[in-house]
Amino acid sequence: MADNYADGQSNASAGLSKAVRRKLLAFVGFANLPNQVHRKSVRKGFQFTIMVVGESGLGKSTLINTLFNTTLYAPKEVLAPSAERPKTVAIQSISADIEENGVRLRLTVVDTPGFGDFVNNHESWKPILDNIESRFDSYLEQENRVNRQKIVDNRVHACLYFIQPTGHSLKPIDVEFMRQLHTKVNLIPVIAKADTLTDEEILKFKQRILSDIAHHQIHIFQAPIYDNDDEETIAENEEIASKIPFAVVGSDREVRTADGRSVRGRSYPWGVIEVDNEEHCDFVKLRQMLIRTNMEELREHTNDVLYENWRSEKLINMGVVQDPSVFKEINPAAKLAEERAIHEAKLAKMEAEMKMVFQQKVAEKEAKLKQSEEELYARHREMKDALEKQRAELEDKKRRIESGRPLTPDKKKPSRFLPGR
Ligand SMILES: Nc1nc2c(ncn2[C@@H]2O[C@H](COP(=O)(O)OP(=O)(O)O)[C@@H](O)[C@H]2O)c(=O)[nH]1
Ligand SMILES: [Mg+2]
Numbered sequence: 001m002a003d004n005y006a007d008g009q010s011n012a013s014a015g016l017s018k019a020v021r022r023k024l025l026a027f028v029g030f031a032n033l034p035n036q037v038h039r040k041s042v043r044k045g046f047q048f049t050i051m052v053v054g055e056s057g058l059g060k061s062t063l064i065n066t067l068f069n070t071t072l073y074a075p076k077e078v079l080a081p082s083a084e085r086p087k088t089v090a091i092q093s094i095s096a097d098i099e100e101n102g103v104r105l106r107l108t109v110v111d112t113p114g115f116g117d118f119v120n121n122h123e124s125w126k127p128i129l130d131n132i133e134s135r136f137d138s139y140l141e142q143e144n145r146v147n148r149q150k151i152v153d154n155r156v157h158a159c160l161y162f163i164q165p166t167g168h169s170l171k172p173i174d175v176e177f178m179r180q181l182h183t184k185v186n187l188i189p190v191i192a193k194a195d196t197l198t199d200e201e202i203l204k205f206k207q208r209i210l211s212d213i214a215h216h217q218i219h220i221f222q223a224p225i226y227d228n229d230d231e232e233t234i235a236e237n238e239e240i241a242s243k244i245p246f247a248v249v250g251s252d253r254e255v256r257t258a259d260g261r262s263v264r265g266r267s268y269p270w271g272v273i274e275v276d277n278e279e280h281c282d283f284v285k286l287r288q289m290l291i292r293t294n295m296e297e298l299r300e301h302t303n304d305v306l307y308e309n310w311r312s313e314k315l316i317n318m319g320v321v322q323d324p325s326v327f328k329e330i331n332p333a334a335k336l337a338e339e340r341a342i343h344e345a346k347l348a349k350m351e352a353e354m355k356m357v358f359q360q361k362v363a364e365k366e367a368k369l370k371q372s373e374e375e376l377y378a379r380h381r382e383m384k385d386a387l388e389k390q391r392a393e394l395e396d397k398k399r400r401i402e403s404g405r406p407l408t409p410d411k412k413k414p415s416r417f418l419p420g421r
Helices: 002-014 030-044 060-068 126-143 172-181 199-215 231-242 283-293 295-317 332-403
Strands: 046-053 092-100 103-111 158-163 187-191 254-256 262-268 271-274
Touching: 046 060, 046 126, 046 295, 060 103, 060 158, 060 283, 126 172, 126 295, 158 172, 172 187, 187 199, 187 283, 231 283, 283 295
Parallel strands: 046 103, 046 158, 158 187
Antiparallel strands: 092 103, 254 262, 262 271
């Protein structure tokens, strides 16, 4: 009795179809899935595009060279004052394939020289926004191709916005740029040439920048924290987040410190600022966020949120409507009735078709029968006529025999059948 009762219980609870966490009895192998994904992505390589925006001379090119430890940008020739300068923001992109421990990365840096350099900087964000959107466009076009095997991802995954180290607050052009772009790109604000400010100035400047950003409801990229992250990762991400906006110093030169070490940095009469020293600036934290910890996060956020929003907005503007039935809740009874109605309509149609074919066949058969009946009649008449003729002949013969005339007619004589002979 007790056993039955227990059975009843377990059946009832099984009916709720709850996902049950189970311990596997043996090794199945899907724990290896992350390794498979890893191998595959290493083989395919990664694509990452960074955009740098800021007035010229803020150290954008230098910082990119410092970040990737390569000379992506050659030292620029200083333009003579009389030289023709471009009148608008020019957008240039440089790509480089870099490899580290067998992992290939196609890095593209999009530079925007000329931003903020004009007397009238009205809408100088526009060419940059256009560039970002045209990259989305090209991705969308590739997604819509028949063959989607080789999609090149040229979308901008991160935008480093260089803030002039004034120590005051954001300038109107900074606010305008970030307001226009924050829904299209992962914004990462940095304080340029932080070696020109003291530690205290940097701290105050950061607070003012953050409050300006909050005031204008600008969304800057923030590394998400997940439930399943270990404490170390959480601490690391919090540490990174606490440094935003990163106060950076760039240098692609090695200098010698007072204690004789050779470091990447900038040398001043009073000492050396080390780029890779966290005590001196936030360069290391910026690099960590961009490259070591959040590169995939930046790529994912670009794809899943920024691109996705742009894409659905664009498609809606183009008049593409979402079929609402795709999302309709399915009611099993209604679905069954609908299916039955369709089935019945199909049966009725089949029946009508069969009836029609049957009637057609019957009509054909009838016509055929009528025809053969007429033929039979005709034959019957013919045969009757022939018999009639034969009888007449025989009668004639009989009469001649009785009258004593010869049976074989004279050859010279015309036919004996002619009437009146
Ligand atoms: N003080 C200081 N100077 C820098 C820094 N980064 C670059 N520079 C200098 O600023 C000048 C302009 O740098 P560049 O990278 O060409 O600026 P861009 O026009 O924004 O690309 C160069 O002379 C650099 O050596 C920095 O972090 N601190
Ligand atoms: Mg430059």
